[in-house]
Amino acid sequence: MNNKFVVWGTGYRTKKLVDIIGLDHIKVFIDNNITKQQIGYEGIKVISFEDYKREYRNYGIIVCPIYDEDEIVSQLESEEIYHYLLLSMNPSEIQGYGIKDYVQRAYEKIDRGCRNIIIGDNLFTYLLYEKAHRVLNDNQIGICSDNLQNEKQFKAISKMLGCNLIAREDIQPTDRVLLAIKDREYYTYNYENIYDMSKEIPDYYNDKILSLKDTHLGETCFVVATGPSLLTDDLLKLKANGVYSFGVNRIFNIDAEYWKPNCYVFIDKKGIEDYSNEIENYQIETKCLNADTKNIFKDDGCNYFMHVAVHDHYDLQNAFSENVESVVYGGGTVVYAAIQIAVYMGFKKIYLLGVDCNYEKNSNDNYFFKTEKPDILNHDVRRMFDNFEIAKKYADEKDIKIYNATRGGMLEVFERVDFDTLFK
Incomplete structure (x- = not known):
């Protein structure tokens, strides 16, 4: 078996792939960045697509980029190149999450x-x-x-x-x-x-998480995201009414003197690495974090490290975890993970707040806080909605109510409620 591949991309996903399969499986890399073509990557040559067609066409391609995936596939098939594989179609571990x-x-x-x-x-x-x-x-x-x-x-x-x-x-x-x-x-x-195989891999099982199970059986909670519609006054109402709340990602940008969540959730590995100092200093009673980052933080008792499985391709229907002690499924948004954790903890009525789901690329206004640099991420809203549909189906089957209390936004999967009517 010819075990050498050409890898398309030299970004973060490629780095994770190299950690899994090793450089021995890689012949060359493809990247349109001329500077990278000049200096190489990990000691291996970086070429253009034109170079591939001329010199390396007999090697299979692994396509790493997720947001440019459709464009790359169209480019390959227009040249009648069908011997390619999409990294997004693989188990989470092959994409760099979990055991190697x-x-x-x-x-x-x-x-x-x-x-x-x-x-x-x-x-x-x-x-x-x-x-x-x-x-x-x-x-x-x-x-x-x-x-x-x-x-x-x-x-x-x-x-x-x-x-x-x-x-x-x-x-x-x-x-x-x-x-x-x-x-x-x-x-x-x-x-x-x-x-x-998440549920049968001992490395993923964290018995500490069992202490969270059914601790809020039958209760109501809010999952607070970071959309631009989020208002400080709304959070003050949650605080005044003693409502249990989940906060996600960069929610730490809200002054904790005004409000802070009871449970903080951040599952994106790179995001956690980028904001590790802020997360470390965020004084929250419960932090649910990606287990791949546990070596970054002190064991201070409030951290609950969870194995996160991601299914990045549209054709791969996600799952809804009932066994958070073994796995939490990523769904294009941390809110999907927070809903799984909330259900695991026994909440029967879950309100979403600040889940706008309307992103504009290169904007500084995609969040409730102003970003110093434009948001260059390709937010996969379609994938978010698909996974919210899965959450709704699961909730309906289990008689769990999920409502969208966000002010505006694009999310219409869950029944909308007017936040202003909830605490009268």
Whole structure:
């Protein structure tokens, strides 16, 4: 198997990928930045897309950028290049969240006493196949895709990598079937899910979090985000009425003398790294943070470190965690994680405040506070709404009420209520 890839991108996501697969799997990088082409990245050559077409076309591509993903895919397919893989289609761990030996953990599921079929069409599938094929022959290991829409892409990359392909109709009841892609409801094979093993990985389990479970059974809370509609007067009402509140991300920009949340939630790894000092000095009784950042902070008793699993691609329907002690699912917005934590703590009525969901790129006004630099992030509002729909479905099934008390904004998934009527 040809295990060298060309990696598109040299940003933060690429850095995390390199930490997982190592430089041995990388032939060159693609980046349109001329300066990076001149100096290279991690000691490896950086080329243009034109260079790739001329000199490296026989190598499969891993596309790392998430916000430019559609544009890159269109560019590749316009050149009839189908041997590419999207980093966003992989388990959270392959994207750099969680343990680094995830492929090894999945490999331990292989049964040498029968034929093993890996169902998948992502990088994780090929990394696992590569590892297994070192000790198993073609009669013992193969891969199969269940995604007819990507059949051309699947066959192109599999042929290039020299994989043993198994047709869906040839899978037998005696085969060991390992699902390396996000579970889909229509799937009919008797399989074992290796895409999300969060609940069975001891490294992720944090028994300290169990102390939060059902501590506010049947109560009401607010999840306060950082949208521009957020008013200090509204927060003073929450404080005056003793309402339990969750605050997220840069909510610490509000003077704690006026108001501060009971529980603070920040799950974005890079964001936590960027604002670690502010988070460290934020005096909150409960802080729920990404477990990947626990080495940054002192163990002061208020920190609850949670494994965060992210599913970045549109086609990957997210999950809603009932086992926060093992996993919290990211959903394009920290508010989705805060809702999972609130439900875990037993709240039955959850109000959202400051969840505007209307972002303007390069604006200084996307938050209740003025930013010194324009907001250059590509906020994926579509993905936020998709995951809020999942939260609503779960809440409806469990007789939990989620209301949107935000003043204006774009979020219409949850029933709206007028904040001014809540404390009369």
